[in-house]
Amino acid sequence: MKALTWHGKRDVRVEEVPDPMIKEPDDAVVRLTTTAICGSDLHLYEVLGPFMERGDILGHEPMGIVEEVGADVTHVRPGDRVVIPFNIACGHCVMCGMRLYAQCETTQVREYGMGAALFGYTKLYGQVPGAQAEYLRVPQAQFGPIKVPHGPEDERFVYLSDVLPTSWQAVRYADIPDGGTVAIFGLGPIGQMSARIARHLGHRVIGVDGVPERLEMARRHGAEVIDASVTGDVPEAVRELTGGRGADAVIDAVGMEAHGSPVAKLAQTVTGALPGVIAAPLMSSAGVDRLAALNQAVEAVRRGGTISVVGVYGGMADPMPMLRMFDKGVTMRMGQAHVKRWIDDLMPLVTDESDPLGVMDLATHRLPLERAAEGYEIFQKKRDGAVKVLLTP
Numbered sequence: 001m002k003a004l005t006w007h008g009k010r011d012v013r014v015e016e017v018p019d020p021m022i023k024e025p026d027d028a029v030v031r032l033t034t035t036a037i038c039g040s041d042l043h044l045y046e047v048l049g050p051f052m053e054r055g056d057i058l059g060h061e062p063m064g065i066v067e068e069v070g071a072d073v074t075h076v077r078p079g080d081r082v083v084i085p086f087n088i089a090c091g092h093c094v095m096c097g098m099r100l101y102a103q104c105e106t107t108q109v110r111e112y113g114m115g116a117a118l119f120g121y122t123k124l125y126g127q128v129p130g131a132q133a134e135y136l137r138v139p140q141a142q143f144g145p146i147k148v149p150h151g152p153e154d155e156r157f158v159y160l161s162d163v164l165p166t167s168w169q170a171v172r173y174a175d176i177p178d179g180g181t182v183a184i185f186g187l188g189p190i191g192q193m194s195a196r197i198a199r200h201l202g203h204r205v206i207g208v209d210g211v212p213e214r215l216e217m218a219r220r221h222g223a224e225v226i227d228a229s230v231t232g233d234v235p236e237a238v239r240e241l242t243g244g245r246g247a248d249a250v251i252d253a254v255g256m257e258a259h260g261s262p263v264a265k266l267a268q269t270v271t272g273a274l275p276g277v278i279a280a281p282l283m284s285s286a287g288v289d290r291l292a293a294l295n296q297a298v299e300a301v302r303r304g305g306t307i308s309v310v311g312v313y314g315g316m317a318d319p320m321p322m323l324r325m326f327d328k329g330v331t332m333r334m335g336q337a338h339v340k341r342w343i344d345d346l347m348p349l350v351t352d353e354s355d356p357l358g359v360m361d362l363a364t365h366r367l368p369l370e371r372a373a374e375g376y377e378i379f380q381k382k383r384d385g386a387v388k389v390l391l392t393p
């Protein structure tokens with residue numbers, strides 16, 4: 001089959017690789033019909049190289065048709081249309097019992113002290129072959145696959161794999177009070193959907209980004225926006241819009257690709273250029289994160305407010321603004337999304353004909369899988385108005 005494989009920093013290629021097969025009784029093999037590129041893939045593309053191996057298949061936002069199932073897989077059968085959550089969870093361990101699927105004890109990557117395995121996401125997360133491919137082997141398929149109806153376009157459902165549950169959790173973790181305001185840093189797909197969900201739940205939204213078409217998209221879905229590319233002091237601008245106090249909650253939907261921290265950028269670039277053996281410990285312990293957005297989030301939240309960090313951070317030793325955070329008494333929640341936990345909330349919204357979350361207005365590009373490398377490039381460089389890129393295997 002064809003699959004998008006990693007070869008080095010900013011070097012991904014579509015290649016011929018062996019077809020996946022059922023190996024365990026709880027496996028399924030799914031023929032993919034749509035598979036998206038995520039902001040998280042950009043971390044692999046750019047800074048997480050030390051944890052990648054040449055030939056690793058990327059991708060974790062797929063849907064398709066079940067082709068084959070192992071003996072233990074009974075809730076889906078060949079021919080079913082399914083969305084696959086990005087994290088791999090068993091559904092029956094202690095963590096799964098608490099619906100903390102991103103911490104599944106059956107798939108935890110203990111070698112690196114990490115949570116549940118993820119599709120296509122480095123050795124830290126199990127080096128599981130990813131989903132930017134024609135076929136995907138799905139481990140723990142007795143639990144993971146989400147059945148969706150045949151008929152409507154893939155775009156209706158594909159975001160259930162990651163973008164929608166992640167955004168839903170970001171908003172829930174933000175704990176926005178009734179009538180409250182949330183500031184959302186980063187208006188990529190995650191920020192866009194977080195904004196729409198917060199609006200849907202009746203909150204006021206202030207979106208922050210520096211990319212014109214992303215600001216415009218957020219505006220047309222009911223957010224007020226701050227253009228970070230022309231605003232000197234973004235937290236001050238947030239305070240001005242909130243009676244001088246700051247937002248009740250802030251969602252950091254930027255993560256470590258943040259713009260605005262030249263020193264960190266240098267460290268990161270250096271790490272990106274080192275051989276893997278040296279770079280891996282540097283990346284995970286010496287701290288090469290880019291905390292620009294998180295620092296601004298701390299400044300933009302009101303006292304006693306909540307910061308919900310949904311953007312992914314990778315370093316361990318960054319100087320966190322702990323004094324400020326403690327002094328302001330903020331609550332901070334973070335972590336990978338517990339995808340399945342939020343599906344019952346989301347399913348009625350994505351199946352509603354009126355499309356309350358506007359899922360049909362997110363993808364800006366749909367490319368054949370063969371052109372995936374080009375998809376990465378325009379998405380990373382935010383070229384050609386790219387907000388979300390979908391691939392068709």
Ligand SMILES: NC(=O)c1ccc[n+]([C@@H]2O[C@H](COP(=O)([O-])OP(=O)(O)OC[C@H]3O[C@@H](n4cnc5c(N)ncnc54)[C@H](O)[C@@H]3O)[C@@H](O)[C@H]2O)c1
Nearest residue numbers: 039040166186188189190209254255258259311312336337
């Ligand atoms: N927690 C989870 O389960 C989970 C799931 C999916 C994605 N993520 C993470 O969420 C983040 C966003 O994902 P995405 O797909 O929307 O990615 P994206 O890269 O498209 O979006 C990031 C946006 O942040 C903006 N930005 C950069 N620096 C900024 C700054 N200083 N202030 C304001 N905006 C700034 C960029 O212009 C961009 O529009 C990534 O870090 C991704 O890894 C987390």
Ligand SMILES: [Zn+2]
Nearest residue numbers: 038040061162
């Ligand atoms: Zn993703």
Ligand SMILES: [Zn+2]
Nearest residue numbers: 090093096104
């Ligand atoms: Zn589990």
